[in-house]
Amino acid sequence: MTSETKEARVLDAIRERRELVNAAIDEELPVQDPERLYEATRYILEAGGKRLRPTVTTLAAEAVAGTEPMGADFRAFPSLDGDEVDVMRAAVAIEVIQSFTLIHDDIMDEDDLRRGVPAVHIEYDEEAAILAGDTLYSKAFEMLSDTGARPEHEVEAVHRLASTCTRICEGQSLDVAYENRTDVSPEEYLEMVRLKTAVLFGASAAIPASLMGADQAVIEGVYQYGTDVGRAFQIQDDLLDLTTPSEQLGKQRGSDLVEGKETMVTLHARQQGVDVDNLVEADDPANVTEAAIEDAVGVLEAAGSIQFARERAQELAEQGRSDLTTLPDNEPRQLLDDLAEYLIARSY
Amino acid sequence: MTSETKEARVLDAIRERRELVNAAIDEELPVQDPERLYEATRYILEAGGKRLRPTVTTLAAEAVAGTEPMGADFRAFPSLDGDEVDVMRAAVAIEVIQSFTLIHDDIMDEDDLRRGVPAVHIEYDEEAAILAGDTLYSKAFEMLSDTGARPEHEVEAVHRLASTCTRICEGQSLDVAYENRTDVSPEEYLEMVRLKTAVLFGASAAIPASLMGADQAVIEGVYQYGTDVGRAFQIQDDLLDLTTPSEQLGKQRGSDLVEGKETMVTLHARQQGVDVDNLVEADDPANVTEAAIEDAVGVLEAAGSIQFARERAQELAEQGRSDLTTLPDNEPRQLLDDLAEYLIARSY
Numbered sequence: 001m002t003s004e005t006k007e008a009r010v011l012d013a014i015r016e017r018r019e020l021v022n023a024a025i026d027e028e029l030p031v032q033d034p035e036r037l038y039e040a041t042r043y044i045l046e047a048g049g050k051r052l053r054p055t056v057t058t059l060a061a062e063a064v065a066g067t068e069p070m071g072a073d074f075r076a077f078p079s080l081d082g083d084e085v086d087v088m089r090a091a092v093a094i095e096v097i098q099s100f101t102l103i104h105d106d107i108m109d110e111d112d113l114r115r116g117v118p119a120v121h122i123e124y125d126e127e128a129a130i131l132a133g134d135t136l137y138s139k140a141f142e143m144l145s146d147t148g149a150r151p152e153h154e155v156e157a158v159h160r161l162a163s164t165c166t167r168i169c170e171g172q173s174l175d176v177a178y179e180n181r182t183d184v185s186p187e188e189y190l191e192m193v194r195l196k197t198a199v200l201f202g203a204s205a206a207i208p209a210s211l212m213g214a215d216q217a218v219i220e221g222v223y224q225y226g227t228d229v230g231r232a233f234q235i236q237d238d239l240l241d242l243t244t245p246s247e248q249l250g251k252q253r254g255s256d257l258v259e260g261k262e263t264m265v266t267l268h269a270r271q272q273g274v275d276v277d278n279l280v281e282a283d284d285p286a287n288v289t290e291a292a293i294e295d296a297v298g299v300l301e302a303a304g305s306i307q308f309a310r311e312r313a314q315e316l317a318e319q320g321r322s323d324l325t326t327l328p329d330n331e332p333r334q335l336l337d338d339l340a341e342y343l344i345a346r347s348y
Numbered sequence: 349m350t351s352e353t354k355e356a357r358v359l360d361a362i363r364e365r366r367e368l369v370n371a372a373i374d375e376e377l378p379v380q381d382p383e384r385l386y387e388a389t390r391y392i393l394e395a396g397g398k399r400l401r402p403t404v405t406t407l408a409a410e411a412v413a414g415t416e417p418m419g420a421d422f423r424a425f426p427s428l429d430g431d432e433v434d435v436m437r438a439a440v441a442i443e444v445i446q447s448f449t450l451i452h453d454d455i456m457d458e459d460d461l462r463r464g465v466p467a468v469h470i471e472y473d474e475e476a477a478i479l480a481g482d483t484l485y486s487k488a489f490e491m492l493s494d495t496g497a498r499p500e501h502e503v504e505a506v507h508r509l510a511s512t513c514t515r516i517c518e519g520q521s522l523d524v525a526y527e528n529r530t531d532v533s534p535e536e537y538l539e540m541v542r543l544k545t546a547v548l549f550g551a552s553a554a555i556p557a558s559l560m561g562a563d564q565a566v567i568e569g570v571y572q573y574g575t576d577v578g579r580a581f582q583i584q585d586d587l588l589d590l591t592t593p594s595e596q597l598g599k600q601r602g603s604d605l606v607e608g609k610e611t612m613v614t615l616h617a618r619q620q621g622v623d624v625d626n627l628v629e630a631d632d633p634a635n636v637t638e639a640a641i642e643d644a645v646g647v648l649e650a651a652g653s654i655q656f657a658r659e660r661a662q663e664l665a666e667q668g669r670s671d672l673t674t675l676p677d678n679e680p681r682q683l684l685d686d687l688a689e690y691l692i693a694r695s696y
Contacts, residue, residue, distance in 0.1 A: 036521070165489075170483075
């Protein structure tokens with residue numbers, strides 16, 4: 001299969017699942033009293049999002065069960081025990097956790113825009129944003145403790161989600177701490193990314209496997225897959241900020257650089273002696289020229305930093321693909337494999 | 349037994365359990381990397397607290413099991429199934445949730461003092477406070493999904509804690525919304541208090557009953573007990589602010605009144621036509637005289653509002669005591685009964 005065909009298949013799989021996930025969010029998180037609170041919980045979820053994590057959740061469930069892609073009802077999915085599990089509710093729980101972290105991170109990082117719309121603490125206010133995040137947090141645990149899975153599997157999944165959330169907080173704490181340091185190594189950065197971003201991808205794959213009663217080796221295999229491709233995903237995000245034209249990116253290219261956000265690329269460049277702090281003179285993405293970004297990217301390329309980050313992403317995606325061998329060899333597993341490739345090939 | 353003896357017994361029970369709970373917090377929530385994050389999670393827990401909720405949890409476990417007060421190891425507590433359950437870990441989980449809500453509420457309410465020390469967002473900063481709360485949140489679910497209870501009981505307990513957290517967020521949302529209204533009825537206030545404060549007392553009693561495999565009637569009975577005495581507890585808190593001398597209260601008497609915080613008392617007084625907004629002229633507790641507070645309390649007394657709130661608290665405490673009849677008649681149940689009485693008799 002050509003890589004174009006593979007990518008088209010992955011994009012189809014993401015799109016088909018996204019529609020189901022969006023419908024399930026409506027069902028699982030209805031706007032009820034107090035309305036302003038529940039509207040705030042829905043706001044970022046409705047503003048968009050690729051639903052990559054629920055895609056991983058549903059594909060992992062299919063790969064474990066050996067069903068055809070989109071061949072079984074995710075709301076009553078056949079587990080290995082013979083019971084039916086609401087895999088979709090678990091997928092929504094994970095997306096809801098992702099949404100909670102975005103809302104709280106945007107307050108902490110003073111980011112005023114998210115998915116092209118004002119962040120919750122701007123559109124509503126900070127109180128509402130803290131509380132919307134806290135509500136999504138508990139709703140996710142309500143959902144995950146009510147999937148119809150065997151209790152021993154559900155407890156394992158809940159414990160996984162809880163420890164994942166703890167890791168995410170640790171990662172965010174490191175991210176905040178690293179803002180005041182210029183000597184963060186690429187290895188430290190990668191560990192921060194593992195905690196802040198990748199473990200939730202790991203949980204997205206491991207939780208359906210747990211719920212369905214898969215063997216521990218399978219659960220651990222898909223968890224590793226998630227943490228590997230999750231890190232590759234973040235490094236690719238860092239690269240896209242530098243290499244994708246602004247119109248395609250939906251925001252000013254190079255904005256991480258202008259805002260002084262460290263990435264795998266800049267941390268490598270620092271180690272090579274590049275004066276990263278003065279690569280671009282503007283300190284607001286609104287006031288920077290394409291030419292200035294082009295020059296800065298040229299310096300980073302010359303230092304080998306773009307290549308360095310690209311290779312790390314490729315290695316992690318490769319590693320992720322090799323983690324899949326504990327799964328039965330079937331079409332959903334192939335899609336997880338293709339997804340790993342897509343995450344580092346995507347251009348937005 | 350005289351009421352003095354009863355109160356002494358209750359105070360003993362709280363003190364004995366508090367020591368065990370504080371030791372268990374050290375074990376369950378060690379300071380680890382990133383240290384600043386975990387120190388922030390411990391900060392309010394270490395600043396004090398009566399540990400009333402863990403007292404309810406451990407007493408409810410004893411009442412269900414029929415063990416002597418302090419007669420069995422809470423870390424390996426005999427369940428009705430014959431298994432051993434870590435009731436203490438569940439008690440710590442509930443105290444940890446309480447602590448998370450205090451930290452986030454203090455940011456939202458811009459309260460700079462808590463338990464006599466600066467709030468977390470003052471002592472650290474707001475980022476650290478949001479993140480410390482989020483970390484406590486997930487740690488509580490990690491703990492509650494690892495008690496050794498039968499999985500079906502643990503799932504029930506986790507689901508109870510999650511839906512309780514959702515209710516707490518709804519209650520806080522109403523509390524914030526009510527700040528902009530002067531026509532809140534005592535009934536609406538009581539419902540807000542049920543959500544914001546009382547359901548966690550309910551969960552404190554119901555969760556150990558679930559974990560131990562008690563009948564649904566027992567679980568519901570002790571849940572009702574908790575939500576009733578939790579509401580009585582909050583009304584008593586409101587009353588103490590008006591009736592307890594400042595030196596005993598540890599803060600300026602009447603500070604709720606000065607800060608314009610509505611309570612059962614002021615909402616009743618508004619219904620009686622009292623001009624609550626102008627009861628005291630100062631708008632800072634630091635600038636108010638005892639005489640001004642004394643006059644304001646006199647007006648509230650004349651309107652029957654102090655008496656009204658006191659009667660509501662008494663009714664709820666009575667109701668709570670009557671909810672205990674689903675439990676076997678034993679000494680821990682008697683202590684829960686005495687605790688209900690104590691919560692509205694206490695003077696601080």
